[in-house]
Amino acid sequence: MVTKIDGATTCTPKERQVFETELNMGTVHPAALEPYRVRLFIEDEIVKDAEITVGLNHRGIERIMEGLPVEKANALSEKVCGICSNGHIYNSCRVGEGAIGIEIPERAVYLRVLAEELERLHSHMLYLGHGSEVLCHETFAMRIFYIRESVMELLYMMGGNRVQYGISVLGGIRPRADLNLKEQQKILETMDYIDDKVGAFAERFIADPMVMSRITDTGQLSRKQALDLHVTGPSLRATGYEYDYRTEMFEYEPFEFDIITQDGGDVRANILMRATEIFESTKIIRQVIKNLPDGPVVNRDWEMSDSPVFKSYIEVPRGVCYHSYGLEDGKVRSSIIRTPSMSNIAAMQEACIGHPIQDAQLAIVSCDPCFTCTDRAIQVIKL
Known part of the structure; x- marks a missing residue:
């Protein structure tokens, strides 16, 4: 703007313009394989507010479980994720066993722990691989997926499937999921392989200055925020809060x-x-073993x-993870499932x-969200 002061011509700077807009991503986004919607409210490309919407993959598993024989309902619960x-x-089997008062054989207890820890291994490696993809580092992603494959082979050996293993049943585990000495030895050898390869992967990951600069101080969540928002699991422990429900x-x-805990509550700490x-x-x-x-x-x-x-x-x-139901004539009533991703995504x-x-x-995928795991139930409203 040009003005005249005492006969002299001067220029005053333009008023700073701030552009506020809303950016929609989803329901399908290349950074995640599952459907969800993100609304980002931004000023000059900086996020000022956000809204994440789930519920786009209705399956109504809890409603389908209503009235099923308990063992069929347990098998259906495996399809949640x-x-x-x-x-x-x-x-789900723990619920039925607690409700009826079934005593589990000690060997079955140990093998259930084994299966759950194998699943934790493959899930955490999947997280590292997916995170590397979001970081646009395909080499890291392919390396950790290659290591993860060794765990998938063990789950296939134990359960006969790579995705849904059907290991637990009411009263213990399926006899086909039991392990002979040769299979036990293979598991021990694979654990040595994982320790060696994941250790090397982690050292290389941490030594990459470009990656570390991108993830440090990004997506920070304070310990107070995490507790107020009921964050759970590794995402809570990444804020320095020492709590693992396995101890209970x-x-x-x-x-x-x-x-294990980490300080910072950022993407780096979560990884x-x-x-x-x-x-x-x-x-x-x-x-x-x-x-x-x-x-x-x-x-x-x-x-x-x-x-x-x-x-x-x-x-x-x-x-x-929370499961509950009642039993009436051997059939499930009032089934409720609550997954950890519900509060973590929020x-x-x-x-x-x-x-x-x-x-x-x-920042959003740093909590390892499972959207389909969260999208289980539908609410029917009579208009």
Whole structure:
């Protein structure tokens, strides 16, 4: 703008213009394989607010479970998720066993822990691979996926499938999931391989200055925010809060392991959390094989009985998972499933605020979200 002051011509600077807009991503986005919608409210490419919408993949599993015989309902619960499928059928069986009062053989308890820790290994490696893809580092992604393949072979050996293994049943595990000495030795050899290869991967990852500069201080979540928003699992421990629900599960009482924590609550802390927890899982698996008791793997000496709603919590790769249902004439009533991603995804709305657009997606996926795991139920409203 040109003005005249005392006959002289001067120029005044233009008023700074701030552009506010809304950016929609989804329901399909290249950074995630599952459908969800992100609304980013931005000023000059900086995220000022965010809204994450899930619920786009309705399957209504809890409603379908209503009225099913309990063992069929347990088998259906495995279909909740393709990554933590073992955790869901494991927890669903725990509900039925607690409701009826079934005593689980000790060997079956150990093998359930083995299956869950193998699943934690493959899930954490999947997270590292997916995170590397979001960082646009395909070499890191392919390296960790190659290592993960060795775990998938063990799950296939034990359960007969690479995705849904069907290991747990009411009263223990399926006899076909039991391990002979040769299979036990293969598991021990694979744990040595994983420790060696994941250790080398982590060292190379941390030594990359470009990667570390991108993930350090990105997507920060304070410990107070995490607790207020009920964040769970590795995402909570990444803020420095020492809590792992495995320490409250009777199945893990025979085993020694450390609760891993990281400080910062940023993407870097979340990645290092999963990488470091891998070594604790291999430690537990070695203890399972070394101390595996003899005896049966399933208890069929029980009678069906009615029960009020029984609740069960376990620690799955993303945090605390909740299952509950009641029994009436051997059939499931009032089934409820709550996955850890429900609260973790909500917390990521806070984590991506204050960052450029290109880092918002990195912050969102840092909690290892499982959107399909969260999208289970539908609510029918009569109009």
